[in-house]
Amino acid sequence: MVALATICFSYTETNEDSWIRINQLGYTNEGIKVAVWGSAEPRSIKSFQLVEVSTGKPVFKSGVGKPYGAYGPFASSYRLNFSGFNKPGRYYLEAGGARSPEFRIGNDVYKGxxxxxxxxxxxxxxxxxxxxxxxxxxxxxxxxxxxxxxxxxxxxxxxxxxxxxxxxxxxxxxxxxxxxxxxxxxxxxxxxxxxxxxxxxxxxxxxxxxxxxxxxxxxxxxxxxxxxxxxxxxxxxxxxxxxxxxxxxxxxxxxxxxxxxxxxxxxxxxxxxxxxxxxxxxxxxxxxxxxxxxxxxxxxxxxxxxxxxxxxxxxxxxxxxxxxxxxxxxxxxxxxxxxxxxxxxxxxxxxxxxxxxxxxxxxxxxxxxxxxxxxxxxxxxxxxxxxxxxxxxxxxxxxxxxxxxxxxxxxxxxxxxxxxxxxxxxxxxxxxxxxxxxxxxxxxIQCYWYGRLTGDKQFDELQQANIDWLFGCNPWGTSMVFGLPSWGDTPADPHSAFTHIKKYPIDGGLVDGPVYGNIYKNLIGIKLMEPDEYDRFQSPLVVYHDDYGDYSTNEPTMDGTASLIYLLAAMENR
The missing domain is CATH 1.50.10.10 (Glycosyltransferase)
Structure with missing residues (x-):
């Protein structure tokens, strides 16, 4: 089960005011491959490059397309589309002075x-x-x-x-x-x-x-x-x-x-x-x-x-x-x-x-x-x-x-x-x-079913963006699934007795996910137990906390996980 193996990945990001968010599970060879660049300051970039880890050499360069402007904690943002590159291996992206975490391209990234x-x-x-x-x-x-x-x-x-x-x-x-x-x-x-x-x-x-x-x-x-x-x-x-x-x-x-x-x-x-x-x-x-x-x-x-x-x-x-x-x-x-x-x-x-x-x-x-x-x-x-x-x-x-x-x-x-x-x-x-x-x-899943019923691929990139979001292509750069992938940034302090009292891992649990800032502020009994490691990426629009005290964004759910099992099976099968 390659996706679950312990693999040594570098997780360094080199710029202090811009970041590149990726799907930490990785990307399939012929699939849609998009990352998101965001900056805390109003900035523009024109291009990005994909770098092979083993050689340190760029293997793909491209323009960034249109600017998407401000979103959440970012004053500027761009989509970095490298779908045209399909060689399996380990890579990272560079753009605007930022470097992404390393990731894999391969048809087995969803395996297991x-x-x-x-x-x-x-x-x-x-x-x-x-x-x-x-x-x-x-x-x-x-x-x-x-x-x-x-x-x-x-x-x-x-x-x-x-x-x-x-x-x-x-x-x-x-x-x-x-x-x-x-x-x-x-x-x-x-x-x-x-x-x-x-x-x-x-x-x-x-x-x-x-x-x-x-x-x-x-x-x-x-x-x-x-x-x-x-x-x-x-x-x-x-x-x-x-x-x-x-x-x-x-x-x-x-x-x-x-x-x-x-x-x-x-x-x-x-x-x-x-x-x-x-x-x-x-x-x-x-x-x-x-x-x-x-x-x-x-x-x-x-x-x-x-x-x-x-x-x-x-x-x-x-x-x-x-x-x-x-x-x-x-x-x-x-x-x-x-x-x-x-x-x-x-x-x-x-x-x-x-x-x-x-x-x-x-x-x-x-x-x-x-x-x-x-x-x-x-x-x-x-x-x-x-x-x-x-x-x-x-x-x-x-x-x-x-x-x-x-x-x-x-x-x-x-x-x-x-x-x-x-x-x-x-x-x-x-x-x-x-x-x-x-x-x-x-x-x-609805996007996937529509494509399966019709053969129409026009929403494939939208579908993949939602999957990528769950595994780290989001403002916080974190997977929303406990322990998946094993080498990534995933929930470590969920609202769960198993982890909080006994330190048991809740492998595979999908947490609730981000909520509007105004919802978070008005919920009863929420109090963060530790300093917020994602403080820089919170915004009035939306918040997410990897903290036991936040039952609104970091509590795993059984039914959400069951739905994710279907979606991941579909991705591995595809």
Whole structure:
């Protein structure tokens, strides 16, 4: 796994007021290769050069093209495009007195990266945790808001912790499971078999990504145990009383049991008020799709399991239609929830997996473009998943004008982002809201899917710019994935109990990512614990801190990492 090997790279930058930002993973031979030069002072440059490390000699020179002006901490910026150079090797860039870190060009720069990120998924497991080789949250849980008496015990042990807290949400878990299943379906040769189903070392004849997807499916089955029962989350924000290693929590008033919230289609608690739940469709639609894709994949591997998933997909679809609308999450002490406001995208994907293509087309037309695309802001998880997964699955099954119409929806959304992105050197058109890295990952996937469906390459550079952003081509020059690449500048002090208390690495975890300066200033309880090593690159526009105290920009998320696994598998496959 070349991308993950320990390689000695020089990380010297020679100018104190200008910098060159690169994708630290590297660049593929024939792929798009762009870096960004930025200066703290108003300056102009005319050219740049690519230098081979082994010889110290320039091997490629080019003009820089148009200036992009000020962005974030930079008063001046340019895109340095060296896509015309395709010889594998180790290089660095020089421009305007600045020198970039060294990087590789090679067709294997993404090799092993998707499997590497699976480490974080396994580390997030609840029930038996293979990283800790111990179990946690084994008494989940007691029911609330259901048709059964409140505090009825139900076995829902399993699944993944959502982030650095230990809440568990059906909506994010179903979406993560779906992405893992897609990664295996679309790129089966990318993944290795080095783990058993329980996550421990060994081979079991299944790709590790499929083992992880089944871990998610098994928990979703517990959260939909009967055709007329479905649960939306385990635990709530009382979890945030302290940062600790996963254990048998006891802050909920029922011994070591945690609350399990039933989906009843009605508003439920949000601090002093109630959330804006309007129906059952958003979460149940996600269950339908995860079970549907799971049934399809496991048909040859485990026919009995496949049949069960197919049955549950049908009952989940029926549950989604009990009361059309969205199911939001619950909070008790703070106002922060996953404030999902859309559900027709979930129903489009669900209807596709139920082979109700006419219904799917109707849902697709109701929300052709995911609303955040082209917008400057949105609420936390307001439009979730962050792109419409249904358009891709539906387009795969259609032909002719109907297929073209659905594909056009993707193009319309991409063009809305491009209208903003084309004006800055980083091609940044994704809003800096909480979990902006998740949006960035998902948008890159939408660009990838559009290209795969059409063969149209006009958005390839925009797609690559979003990938490059995640791995260091950003104002801070840092990767947003813990430990990837091993030789690079990556998060070292994330908002995680694993790293903060035990100094355990959270390999492969995608952190939340940068937020607008005004969002950061207004969040509750944020305090940096150490001097800010990126202070020079913060701006009123956007901030990112590699600091345990910043839960808004440096907390890893399970569902964002699952989406990144799909994207990295696509890049390695390509």
């Amino acid at each position: 990266s998707a499997d590497f990120c699976l480490r974080y998924m396994r580390q997030q497991r609840t029930g038996f945790n293979p990283y800790l080789k111990d179990s946690c949250h084994t008494r989940d849980g007691y029911t609330l808001y259901g048709p059964m008496p409140d505090s009825t015990y139900i076995d829902v042990v399993g699944g993944w912790h959502d982030a650095s807290d230990y809440l568990q949400y059906s909506t994010t878990s179903a979406n993560a499971t779906y992405h893992l299943l897609m990664a295996y379906r679309d790129f089966p040769k990318i993944f290795e078999d080095t783990k058993l189903g329980n996550g421990l070392e060994g081979k079991n004849g299944l790709a590790d990504v499929l083992d992880e997807a089944r871990w998610g499916l098994d928990w979703l089955l517990k959260m939909h145990p009967k055709k007329d029962w479905m649960f939306n989350q385990i635990a709530d924000d009382r979890d945030h009383i302290s940062m600790r290693m996963p254990a048998l929590d006891s802050q909920y008033g029922r011994g070591h049991e945690r609350p399990v919230y039933f989906i009843n289609g009605m508003p439920q608690q949000r601090q002093k008020f109630m959330n804006n739940t309007t129906g059952t469709s958003s979460t149940a639609g996600k269950f339908t799709s995860a079970f549907g894709l799971g049934a399809d994949i496991f048909r040859q591997v485990d026919p009995v399991y496949s049949a069960l998933l197919a049955e549950k997909s049908a009952t989940a679809y029926a549950y989604s239609q009990i009361k059309p609308g969205v199911t939001q999450t619950v909070s008790v002490k703070s106002p922060y929830i996953y404030a999902e406001d859309n559900w027709v995208d979930d129903m489009e994907l669900a209807a596709t997996w139920q082979n109700q293509l006419g219904e799917a087309l109707r849902y697709a037309a109701e929300e052709p473009v995911t609303p955040w695309l082209g917008a400057d802001t949105a609420k936390h998880y307001q439009w979730y998943p962050f792109i419409n997964l249904g358009h891709y699955e539906l387009a795969r099954r259609l032909k002719g004008p109907e297929k073209n119409k659905v594909i056009q929806y993707y193009k319309d959304g991409i063009e809305k982002v491009w209208a903003k992105a084309g004006s800055n050197a980083f091609y940044r058109g994704v809003p800096f809201i909480w979990c902006s890295n998740n949006l960035t990952t998902s948008f890159a």
